[in-house]
Amino acid sequence: MKLPQLPVRFPERLQPRFQPFARSLVMVRSWPVVIDLGLAACLLAAFFALVHTGHYVFGTPVPVVPISHSLSALPLYSFYSVIRIGIAYLLSLAFAISYGYTAAYNPRVEAWMVATLDILQSIPVLSFxxxxxxxxxxxxxxxxLGIELGVVLLIFTGQVWNLAFSFYSSLKSIPKEMLEASRIYRYSAWQRFWQLEMPYAAIGLVWNSIVSVAGGWFALIACEMFTMGDRNFQLPGLGSYLRTASDSGDVTALIAGITTVILIVVATDQLIWRPLIAWSDKFKFEQVESADRVTSPILELIQRSHLLSTLPSRLWSGIEEPIYRRLSRSRDCRVVQPIDEDAARKKASPVFWLISALILAVILWGASKAVVLLSQLTGSQIVTLLEGAIASFLRVNVSLIISALWTIPVGVAIGFNPKLARIIQPVAQIFASVPATAFFPVLLLGLVKIGGGLGIGSIALMLLGTQWYILFNVIAGAMSIPSDLREAASLYKFTRYQRWTTLILPGIFPYLITGMVTASGGAWNASVFAEYFKIGNQTLQTLGLGQQIDIATDAGQFPILLAATILISLMVVSMNRLVWRRLYRLAETKYKLLA
Structure with missing residues (x-):
């Protein structure tokens, strides 16, 4: 029998003491309702944004849109740029996971896929x-839609490669005993992916997502406004706004554009990245929970939502249960699978050979077309390209060394101290996201006045495009070091030298190599801005492959553009074979975390 609920009354002399407590209870109970209303408002805003975007992209093509420097135009330009970067990021994440997974678990094509990835991430955006x-x-x-898809894919080429390298490196560094446990418990490939591989790669993916979106902002100016032969393209967005403001010398508009980018970056950090960093911290591979946990007020509010706590789980369980029931009858779940390398090298299927034949046919067709184009080059053009290749190669490696010298100690300090990370990480993200080409004229004019010129300025701009890849990967590596290992180092009173050589450098080594590889690609991408720059009616340039690519793109000289791209690919392949591939193998064997 249900008893009637009687009102609870406190004595009158105690009521003043309990009034604040009662008010706090009412506020706590009302929080989920307020959060659900806020989420509903966000979903409604997203729906209207989708409708507006669809109306815009399916309209009549307008290759050149006049750019207004009015402050009232900034919200609409910001909306278009954020949509382009967001779509490009989602495409990048899907491609990175599928590509990295295929490369990590197919030894027959692994070397080719890693080399191809290294080449593609080093080819400048203007070559695509x-x-x-x-x-x-x-x-x-x-x-x-056609023009917008082209711009989105160009931003995609500036975001995807470090995500793919991060996921591939994480899969290769999963402890062997965890893989053995997944086979002993007869996990299917689907279960292993969601319960082992994705959680293990989560920290690296989150931090590389931050630097990928920052790379998207860096490439925005080149993607939203460019010249191709006798055709001009200028789309509404913050990239075009900053470019036109820089070219016209409108300092007020330039400051307003940069301020808008900073506000968007700060909002993105607080609303998206900080909750994701706090959420991914639970996937750290450790046996003792750390006392210093990464927190996020936004994540705590979201976790109080009734809508998000019930609806996704019900939808996911309705999808997940039929999949698991079907997988439970498969051979992977009925028989314990071996983990030896011979099982991975089983006989190739006819589908593999068919796909290989198609890829080979496409390569041969492309090679024949490339030979026809390259035959149009003159001897002086080839000599200039070779000299530019040497100059750009030296600049890329100098910027890489300088970047590593300061990002490694700073990244470790941030990764080991969550309180410091809450302060420094948003600041670093702002500097990484603000397009360096927007304020590069000021930097360049200052260098010219002190006698530096574009020779030094090109290295400075390459630093702005490379150092963040290393920094964010080092932060991710430092955060992934188990707390029990750090406590053991303190317990045994390791000296600073012993901590760095025994714990820190081995712990961050796989992440550091990923950061160095992607930073190298970022430096090659930045070369097209660093070695050829226009300030008003004046053009400053220095010898390099980036300069040759810029000139060839403006003039529509496809033979020079192709030759410069091939030279970059050859240098990248050489570095991959001689340096990066050996370091990756060292990370997989000597510096792999084992229980």
Whole structure:
């Protein structure tokens, strides 16, 4: 029998003491309702944003849109740029996970896929520009969607590579005993992916997502406003706004544009990245929970939502249960699978050979077209390209060394101290996200006045495009070091030298190599801005492959553009074979975390 609920009354002399407590209870109970209303408002805003975007992209194509320097135009330009970067990031994440997974678990094609990834991430964005934009415009004629897809794919090329390297490196560094446990408990590939591989890679993916989005902001100026032969493209967005403000010398508009970017970066950090960092901290591979935990007020509010705590779990369980029931009848879940390397090298299927034949046919067709284009080069052009290759190679490696010298100690300090990370990480993200090309004229003019010129300025701009890859990967590596190992080092009173050589450098080594590889690609990408720059009616340039790519893109000289891209690819492949591949193998064997 249900008893009637009687009102609870406190004595009158105690009521004043309990009034604040009662008010706090009411506020706590009302929080989930307020949060659910806020989430509903966000979903409604996202729906209207989707409708507006669809109306814009399916409209009549307008390659050149006049850019207004009015402050009232900034919200709309910010909306377009954020949408482009967001779509490019989602495409990058999906590609990185599928590509990294395929490369990590297919020894037959692993070396080729890693080398291809290294080449693609080192090719400057402007090398992708003509074929990507022309292909997208021809694919979707008569709509703005074709031009927008081209721009999104160009931003994609500036975001995807470090995510793919991060996921691949995380899969290769999973402790062997954890893989053995997943086979002993007869996990299917689906279960192993969601319960072992993705959690283990979560920290690296989150921090590389931050630097990927920062790379998207860096490439925004080149992607939203560019010239290709006799055709001009200028789309509404913050990249075009900053570029036109810089070219026209409008300091007020330039400051307003940079301030807008900073506000967007800060909002993104607090609303997205900080909650994700706090959420991913639970996937740290450790046996003793750390006393210093990463926290996020936004994540705590979201976790109080009734809508998010019930609806996703119900939807996911309805999808997940049929999949698990079907997988339970598969051979992977009925028989314990071996983990030896011979099982991975089983006989290739006919599908593999068919795909290989198709890829080979495409490569041969592309090689024949490339030979025809390269035959148009003159001897003086080849000599200039070779001299530019040597100059750019030296600049890239100098910027890489300088970046590593300061980012390693700073990244370790941030990763070991969550309180310091809460302060420094948003600041570093702001500096990484603000397009360096927006304030590069000021830096360049200052260097010219003191006698430096573009020779030193090019290295400075390359630093702005490379150091963040190393910094954020080192932070992720330092955060992933188990707390029990750090406590053991303190317990045994390791000296500073012993801590660095025995714990810190081995612990961050796989992440550091990923950061160095992606930073190298970032330096090659920055070369197209660093070695050829326009200030008003004046053009400053220095010898390099970036300079040759810029000139060839403006003039529509496809033979020079192709030759410069091939030279970059050859140098990247050489570095991959001689340096990076050996360091990756060292990370997989000597510096792999084992229980």
């Amino acid at each position: 520009l003509p074929p990507v934009v022309l292909a997208m415009v021809a694919l979707v004629p008569g709509h703005q």
